[in-house]
Amino acid sequence: MPNSKPDFKIPHATCIVFLMAVRMKDIAKDLGLSVVTISKVLRNHPDIAEATRERVLKRVRELDYQPNLMARSLVTGRSYLIGLVVPTVLHPFFAEVAMALSSVVTKRGYSLLLASSEEQPELEAREIQQLMARQLDALVIASCATDTAALEKLARNGSPYVLIDREIAGLAAHFVGVDDIEAGRIATEHLIEQGCKRIAHLRGRDTSTGNKRHDGYRLALHKHAIEYRESLVVSSPWVDIDGIRQGTEAIRKLLAADAVPDAVFAYNDPMAIGAMRAILDAGLRIPEDIALVGCGNLHYDGLLRVPLTSIDQHSAAIGERTAQILLQLIESKTPPQPASVILSPSLIVRASSQRKPTL
Amino acid sequence: MPNSKPDFKIPHATCIVFLMAVRMKDIAKDLGLSVVTISKVLRNHPDIAEATRERVLKRVRELDYQPNLMARSLVTGRSYLIGLVVPTVLHPFFAEVAMALSSVVTKRGYSLLLASSEEQPELEAREIQQLMARQLDALVIASCATDTAALEKLARNGSPYVLIDREIAGLAAHFVGVDDIEAGRIATEHLIEQGCKRIAHLRGRDTSTGNKRHDGYRLALHKHAIEYRESLVVSSPWVDIDGIRQGTEAIRKLLAADAVPDAVFAYNDPMAIGAMRAILDAGLRIPEDIALVGCGNLHYDGLLRVPLTSIDQHSAAIGERTAQILLQLIESKTPPQPASVILSPSLIVRASSQRKPTL
DNA sequence: AGTGTTTACTTTATCGATTTCTGTAACCTA
DNA sequence: TAGGTTACAGAAATCGATAAAGTAAACACT
Numbered sequence: 001m002p003n004s005k006p007d008f009k010i011p012h013a014t015c016i017v018f019l020m021a022v023r024m025k026d027i028a029k030d031l032g033l034s035v036v037t038i039s040k041v042l043r044n045h046p047d048i049a050e051a052t053r054e055r056v057l058k059r060v061r062e063l064d065y066q067p068n069l070m071a072r073s074l075v076t077g078r079s080y081l082i083g084l085v086v087p088t089v090l091h092p093f094f095a096e097v098a099m100a101l102s103s104v105v106t107k108r109g110y111s112l113l114l115a116s117s118e119e120q121p122e123l124e125a126r127e128i129q130q131l132m133a134r135q136l137d138a139l140v141i142a143s144c145a146t147d148t149a150a151l152e153k154l155a156r157n158g159s160p161y162v163l164i165d166r167e168i169a170g171l172a173a174h175f176v177g178v179d180d181i182e183a184g185r186i187a188t189e190h191l192i193e194q195g196c197k198r199i200a201h202l203r204g205r206d207t208s209t210g211n212k213r214h215d216g217y218r219l220a221l222h223k224h225a226i227e228y229r230e231s232l233v234v235s236s237p238w239v240d241i242d243g244i245r246q247g248t249e250a251i252r253k254l255l256a257a258d259a260v261p262d263a264v265f266a267y268n269d270p271m272a273i274g275a276m277r278a279i280l281d282a283g284l285r286i287p288e289d290i291a292l293v294g295c296g297n298l299h300y301d302g303l304l305r306v307p308l309t310s311i312d313q314h315s316a317a318i319g320e321r322t323a324q325i326l327l328q329l330i331e332s333k334t335p336p337q338p339a340s341v342i343l344s345p346s347l348i349v350r351a352s353s354q355r356k357p358t359l
Numbered sequence: 360m361p362n363s364k365p366d367f368k369i370p371h372a373t374c375i376v377f378l379m380a381v382r383m384k385d386i387a388k389d390l391g392l393s394v395v396t397i398s399k400v401l402r403n404h405p406d407i408a409e410a411t412r413e414r415v416l417k418r419v420r421e422l423d424y425q426p427n428l429m430a431r432s433l434v435t436g437r438s439y440l441i442g443l444v445v446p447t448v449l450h451p452f453f454a455e456v457a458m459a460l461s462s463v464v465t466k467r468g469y470s471l472l473l474a475s476s477e478e479q480p481e482l483e484a485r486e487i488q489q490l491m492a493r494q495l496d497a498l499v500i501a502s503c504a505t506d507t508a509a510l511e512k513l514a515r516n517g518s519p520y521v522l523i524d525r526e527i528a529g530l531a532a533h534f535v536g537v538d539d540i541e542a543g544r545i546a547t548e549h550l551i552e553q554g555c556k557r558i559a560h561l562r563g564r565d566t567s568t569g570n571k572r573h574d575g576y577r578l579a580l581h582k583h584a585i586e587y588r589e590s591l592v593v594s595s596p597w598v599d600i601d602g603i604r605q606g607t608e609a610i611r612k613l614l615a616a617d618a619v620p621d622a623v624f625a626y627n628d629p630m631a632i633g634a635m636r637a638i639l640d641a642g643l644r645i646p647e648d649i650a651l652v653g654c655g656n657l658h659y660d661g662l663l664r665v666p667l668t669s670i671d672q673h674s675a676a677i678g679e680r681t682a683q684i685l686l687q688l689i690e691s692k693t694p695p696q697p698a699s700v701i702l703s704p705s706l707i708v709r710a711s712s713q714r715k716p717t718l
Numbered sequence: 719a720g721t722g723t724t725t726a727c728t729t730t731a732t733c734g735a736t737t738t739c740t741g742t743a744a745c746c747t748a
Numbered sequence: 749t750a751g752g753t754t755a756c757a758g759a760a761a762t763c764g765a766t767a768a769a770g771t772a773a774a775c776a777c778t
Binding site for chain 1 (some may be wrong): 728729732735
């Protein structure tokens with residue numbers, strides 16, 4: 001017997017210190033009722049006399065009984081667990097999404113299982129496997145995967161899931177995120193409007209966000225008849241894990257290659273911050289010599305050495321919308337068709353890009 | 360039958376798409392073995408012939424079988440779940456602790472359940488309750504509670520737990536954090552050494568960290584025979600949730616009251632950042648008019664408008680040490696006596712406090 | 719009075735695993 | 749050859765709950 005416990009009768013209203021958790025069986029034995037009756041009381045089943053209900057609830061309070069949610073889940077098939085897989089919670093964007101998500105689902109009785117993929121597709125696949133084994137009700141994934149294998153397995157398994165931030169090509173799934181092409185376009189056009197001609201882009205990895213912001217960048221250049229130059233685009237690994245350093249190094253690379261730009265659009269704010277450091281360290285001025293735009297609109301952007309112009313991704317809204325979809329997926333009998341919620345990014349202009357006075 | 364499933368025989372090596380998860384029972388039926396045998400194979404029980412073992416493993420791979428961890432936990436009494444309760448993951452300190460903790464325990468097969476108390480003791484108590492019902496193997500708590508009720512219940516329940524960052528008076532528990540008195544002392548003495556005389560403190564809430572940093576502040580003043588003035592100490596609510604604004608308002612309050620300091624030690628970095636904004640907005644210079652020291656040493660501290668002197672709390676180390684203690688608590692038969700791991704904070708000097716040139 | 723309906727519980731089966739105990743050959747040993 | 753081991757597999761009980769079906773008593777109606 002792994003969890004043995006003597007089924008002795010607990011004296012009324014005295015003993016309050018327990019070593020093992022109280023079970024329904026204990027309460028039932030105490031009151032001379034069956035386990036099922038206790039269970040029904042706790043789930044507000046109508047089938048119970050008022051007097052009995054109160055007797056049970058009284059004892060439940062006395063013993064401070066907590067139902068074993070695992071046992072319950074095993075039989076109901078509902079775990080009230082939601083998994084969240086992100087590259088890292090160190091990046092404030094994901095932390096904010098996590099908070100917003102958590103605060104909505106917690107109110108409905110769900111708990112959040114957090115896993116981080118550290119931007120490694122294999123690790124992500126393992127984490128998803130591990131979470132699936134825990135019978136989650138649903139999963140939220142900001143995937144760093146490039147193939148659809150892990151997620152197709154999820155779908156086969158019948159586990160509902162929602163992608164956030166990053167879409168995956170060739171996968172019809174629920175998605176919540178911002179319009180990243182638009183984000184890239186707005187940022188770049190803003191720089192163009194400030195009179196910049198040689199606009200560099202510190203691009204993100206080969207994910208939908210990285211690619212689309214880059215696409216938006218090209219689109220804006222093209223629209224304004226500015227030549228796209230490979231030499232002004234820098235790729236870095238780990239942009240989400242270690243963005244600041246990646247940004248610094250990217251700028252050093254540009255400057256060393258004599259490919260000096262007059263503006264930089266960085267994939268995210270940490271990279272922009274790194275870029276800021278490298279630019280200032282090189283003795284250049286922001287925005288006079290190089291104008292700078294980031295993406296993410298972190299809380300402290302306005303308080304940086306040079307307040308940073310950035311694209312707001314509405315992280316809290318992403319978390320909330322995701323939570324809504326999740327609850328729908330879980331609670332409706334006929335799950336809705338895969339749908340995308342694409343939020344419009346907003347440009348927040350600060351000093352790092354402002355060459356012309358506002359009119 | 361809530362989770363009914365026909366026990367049909369799956370044709371070999373063809374059907375790969377499933378709607379319901381595969382169970383041991385399916386594999387057993389497939390191979391003409393008993394469930395127990397499958398279970399033994401999967402747990403490397405010696406009691407199995409090599410030929411059988413391979414037949415089972417082959418089928419397990421074919422069907423991509425994943426054991427139902429809930430069912431397993433129910434009988435073993437081990438869930439391989441660890442709960443983490445923090446005031447918020449928006450604060451980078453907690454995000455960093457969470458990441459470090461997660462990365463250690465994940466490698467050992469544990470998953471992390473995340474809950475945030477939003478700095479509200481009642482919410483914290485509810486979250487702890489909810490997590491306990493999930494039969495966690497252990498709990499990590501950065502508590503915002505002032506009384507010991509919720510945690511005593513935990514102890515009664517036999518759930519191992521570790522406090523981090525904030526201690527609770529009158530509770531003998533495992534604890535991992537920095538020496539906050541020392542943190543307050545170092546920060547304040549540094550300001551004194553820079554020649555500051557009227558040092559304000561934006562203090563944290565009535566938690567061990569808030570109180571101890573304040574104690575350290577008083578200690579340093581006393582040591583250097585500087586009078587402690589109530590008027591230079593500002594208390595704010597929600598210092599961890601909404602620190603930037605609290606910092607801004609605190610400074611405005613000081614300036615409005617004509618209690619203009621020549622230095623400010625802020626409870627944490629977000630508050631320091633808010634303070635920075637208010638000071639600069641008021642047309643004062645940092646550090647010439649007011650020197651500023653924060654606490655937390657966030658990644659971007661060096662890139663703020665005025666690079667911020669701060670106290671490093673070794674968040675990653677806290678996460679890792681906590682993980683070690685957790686694993687000990689869970690895996691050893693005779694849990695060790697409650698012990699505290701107190702790390703020494705380090706002062707990171709940057710421009711915001713540097714009035715005298717470094718020698 | 720006889721039959722149907724409620725009301726309030728209980729009994730039995732089940733969820734998907736693990737643990738402990740049994741059972742059966744085959745193989746040794748004296 | 750009898751008695752004892754060893755190797756391998758299965759049966760039954762269990763974990764702590766819920767679901768579905770069953771039952772006994774009280775009440776209702778014609």
